[in-house]
Amino acid sequence: MTTTIPPVPSGETSDGADLAANSAGPIAADHVNASPAESHLHVDDIHHIDVPGLTQILDGRWAHMRAWGREISADPAFARPIDMPREEHRELTLARLKELAKRNWSAQMLPGSLGGMNDPGGNLAAFEELVASDPSLQIKAGVQFGLFASAILHLGTEEHHSRWLAKTMSLEIPGIYAMTEIGHGSDVSAVGTTAVYDEEAEEFVITTPFRAATKEYLGNAALHGHAAVVFAQLITRGVNHGVHCFFVPIREDGKVLPGITIEDDGEKGGLNGIDNGRIAFDHVRVPRTNLLNRYGDVAADGTYSSPIPSPGRRFFTMLTTLVQGRVSLSGAAISAAELALGIAITYGSQRRQFADFTGVNEVVLLDYQLHQHRLFPLLARTYAAAFAQEDLLHAYHEVFSGEGDTDENREDLETMAAALKPNSTWLALETIQTAREACGGAGYMAENRLVGLHDDLDVYATFEGDNHVLLQLVGKRLLGEYAKSLKGMDAGDVTKFIASRAEAFSTRHTPWRRLLQSAADLGSVRRTAASLRDPELQLELLSTRAESMVEELSLNLRQAPNMPKEDAAALVNSHQLELIEAAKAHVDLILLTAFNQGLEKIGDDATKAVLVRLRDLFALTTIEENLSWYVINGHLSLGRARTLRDYINRLLTKIRPHALDLVAAFGYTQEHWRAPISSGLEAERQAQAAEYYRRHRASNEAPIDEKILYKRDLAEKAASRAD
């Protein structure tokens, strides 16, 4: 099938530098309104930004681990196959994972006492980079180390560690993480699988009581898993103690054990190097000591005990181990967006289409305003997300290394991961799809990577916490402090509460709270004369929106606690969309804050000047997306709102000359992109064609264009009529 279309009459420009000079007015004027800290910076289209320096800043604390991950991802031995049959791809992925295990992959996650390096942050940094090899390999590694081994590590105790951890890390025991069921994905507390304690035999009996309780979508289930960590309702002495985790052998000598039924999930939208499948249990017995008993244990006589008395809090504590999946998928998704931008922006800087004003040369795609507008705002948001991801990784490391493992930090980490994972994964999907379309038919060829990235990353939006469910958690966290206090308050109390809350936030320390603090601090800033390029005004606009939305929502819901349950449920449901939007507004604020903090790390002036433009583009396009809210709620005047688009358009032309550097700074090379369209092949072909036409024109053999004869003819006829 062909891509065919009549040509658009020419009338586009040819050159980014010209554009910048042309449409934006004197560059100096552009700095008049910038903040004092940024006002000495000049965007210089001739001097390039410091790419290695910027890469170092983006790579952050665990640059060495990212470098290791990128080294592996660049190795063709780990590259995603383009069209390998599924069975073959599955075996290849297992073999590759074993090779990674030989190189001590993920050993960083273990504490020193278990032979590890107690560097959970570094472990995830390397993991995030693995997406550039083959996402199937990444996720299979995630199942083995991030889920299966982590459950043994975090939910089990010493005996479990010594029995299974080393074999798990070496892949002697490929494992399955059996939590999700057909009937319950997002609502884990409602899983149907039961583990009933049999005092006589001192065993748990694991059972799938109905079809919907079948464990589902489990990596390693269809073929490779030797054992599973199974989440089931623990029942002993007539009491259901809620969901606990059990180590259950699944296969021995390649054969599925009795009582266990396996089904293969078959073909998926992507990640087909992983053997996902379903598992059902028919009274499968495991020894009492196979209960991973850190947070809940059963004595030989069936007595239940737990260090956490509240069953609700116990459940959430066990689930906290899941946060690492969200943190690392968020980072992986950002890497995928960076790859897609690298491919599309490189191709866009070489590909030409439609003649320019000279009629001889063709215009480079990336010089079209539209092409810039499709790709640059996503580039800006990807930078913002990358800076925020580094903060998230620090928060994760603090808790899981034990450096700062407090309840408060855990809660903040949970919320921040729930906020950023949806943003990163949706950003990746949007960026990959935009990049694919921006590369036209070439983008649809599997060899150019983009369609494969979309296929594989698609599920990142719904697994390890469905994005919409996660955003609801964020929204509810934001509402939480209100909701508890609002009960029985009148309007005056609410106002006082809001004021006190701002103060309370200012004493806290984690990134999540620092953020709210900075928002609160800015509450009084109202400089109507400030430029939209003023970073404080940008921050004020985003924080005002984030705060107002929560406040408005909490006011709308404040009658709920006093209402009959059914009415309260209806009221909450009728504001569900606002809850999601409030959460998204907070995500935008997190990103802008992180971008601003990232800017402070940049020493090189030329680099900083370009990144300030990129930050402006992120802030202003985010404001533009919600422009009606700002205008309706009186935070932006109509006059200022009208100027927004011009600001944005000028930023596009200023960023254009640096676009290639900005994607190079992500640290990926041709070896990671592996896309023929961005390899320079396109530029070579263009040069060859241009050379052909040049020689042709220079020769005497070139045919004359009928159009020229026709015009000449028309002109002659007109002249003879005029005579």
Place this chain on the structure above:
Amino acid sequence: MTTTIPPVPSGETSDGADLAANSAGPIAADHVNASPAESHLHVDDIHHIDVPGLTQILDGRWAHMRAWGREISADPAFARPIDMPREEHRELTLARLKELAKRNWSAQMLPGSLGGMNDPGGNLAAFEELVASDPSLQIKAGVQFGLFASAILHLGTEEHHSRWLAKTMSLEIPGIYAMTEIGHGSDVSAVGTTAVYDEEAEEFVITTPFRAATKEYLGNAALHGHAAVVFAQLITRGVNHGVHCFFVPIREDGKVLPGITIEDDGEKGGLNGIDNGRIAFDHVRVPRTNLLNRYGDVAADGTYSSPIPSPGRRFFTMLTTLVQGRVSLSGAAISAAELALGIAITYGSQRRQFADFTGVNEVVLLDYQLHQHRLFPLLARTYAAAFAQEDLLHAYHEVFSGEGDTDENREDLETMAAALKPNSTWLALETIQTAREACGGAGYMAENRLVGLHDDLDVYATFEGDNHVLLQLVGKRLLGEYAKSLKGMDAGDVTKFIASRAEAFSTRHTPWRRLLQSAADLGSVRRTAASLRDPELQLELLSTRAESMVEELSLNLRQAPNMPKEDAAALVNSHQLELIEAAKAHVDLILLTAFNQGLEKIGDDATKAVLVRLRDLFALTTIEENLSWYVINGHLSLGRARTLRDYINRLLTKIRPHALDLVAAFGYTQEHWRAPISSGLEAERQAQAAEYYRRHRASNEAPIDEKILYKRDLAEKAASRAD
């Protein structure tokens, strides 16, 4: 990999009917502001809409052809394979296409003189439905009949018809449409392939002069094509007469002919049942009479002649044959969106997650406001697109059946197709992706269809006219009438011109023009008191935006004709985004107008009442998307803008009870969806689980929940402390 997440505290509602009664206020009040024609209609949640009647209206003039297409699509013999190896899929698709040919597929497109039925509209209606079988089959049929055979039919003359058409229709000659080149997709006039006439031999010599001129992405090229229609620069007697089309044999007895080099495109993002490939020509000779010579011929002595003297107009006339691809892909994309909505809305009405306010039952996904908001606006837009598609098909039929083949109608058809194809194909991609995510992990399983639909439909956005390039054509058409007249005008003249233009449009007849007329007619309507539910106000808002954007743009560009070429090009480029947005605003207006006209065809009151709500949802969500524009430009007051979201939320709850009927009316059944998740399996599993818990609770063996004991314990301790 698993989808896991802590449960969200309950507090959602359980039942669509309750919601409707609850959040929207008295239903009667809702009609106070409706237009007179709609004011007698009542949404009755108990009485169902007339599904077969609505299907009939949606199916329109060619209902019989759609029925035939749907009958074939429902046949498992034509179903898209889930994970077939590419080579096998390619052979299967060829075999299926031959089977279709046996059933006289596409015979409707031929005129009576060639044994056809002269029913081009009916032909495309059936073609659109074929997407539900396997998009690879659809597109392979499109290459054979819509491109290859159509080129012979429309660009060739009688001798060509008699030599090749019958063999093409029977698939004796599988054909290739060789237009796009590696270097030129969208800009067809710039293709590099040459066809130089050799007077001595009375032959054309076809050559690929450089790598970028290689023909690319050609269906049937890699394996199956026996011949190609090749677009090349026709050069005779030292003059290049521009792009013409040549019939060129490619394979004989399965062997590629001398001078021809074929490469296989290999794996693509989807449509892997088609053998796309590249073709290069090295001085390949074809007889003079292989030039498809309807619009340009070369005599034996090399003399060129054409019925169309202007080379530019001749080129565009030849390309008009391409419009059928755009018309039919637009319709196919809408069908794909309908399939995705059918699957996701059916599953959403059965799938339950998280306990409701009773704590016993779980909430059906489709009762969550968020789930409704994700799916229903897309449902509304799909209805709008389906109504507009019927108009487009009529316009296409009028031109290609000869009933109204005027230059004016051709131009209108081109523009309307260029406007609707981007809308339909992007709508399909967004809808399929939203549906996939709304079905969670199940949506990612290939057996549930959604990921395959995305893979296959992805390229619809960039082939047969890249969506952004098409929208520029629309924008330029809208500007065209201004641009011609603006040269030399002063501001007063411009105002007069705008007024005269409105009058000029009112005398025209095709849908494209009727639309502009209705917009102009409404220019004077300004009823500030009218409700946002008032269809005239909705229409006024959409038409005002569409008109204003073109007017503003034309004023911004009016100096361009007087500027140096380079400056003019820069000016136009700096407004490229506005051009696209102006075109999109017109598309929205086309859709709303078509939806309103569609409503007039509905006789059944209950059906009409629901469809009015759906139209309102389409109009209001479209207005909401551009709300900042309306507010900034003074077309909506701040007060009214604030009420918009409430209106929309109320509409969601009103549409909820009819959602299943609305997707059923698309005419697709389980046989078309072929998705286990929407087959009723999910409801069965839910019932089985509920029955298990019911029996369990009724028995004496059910374990007691530790949470209950814990709460009781806390209460007892509190009581003893109080003593």
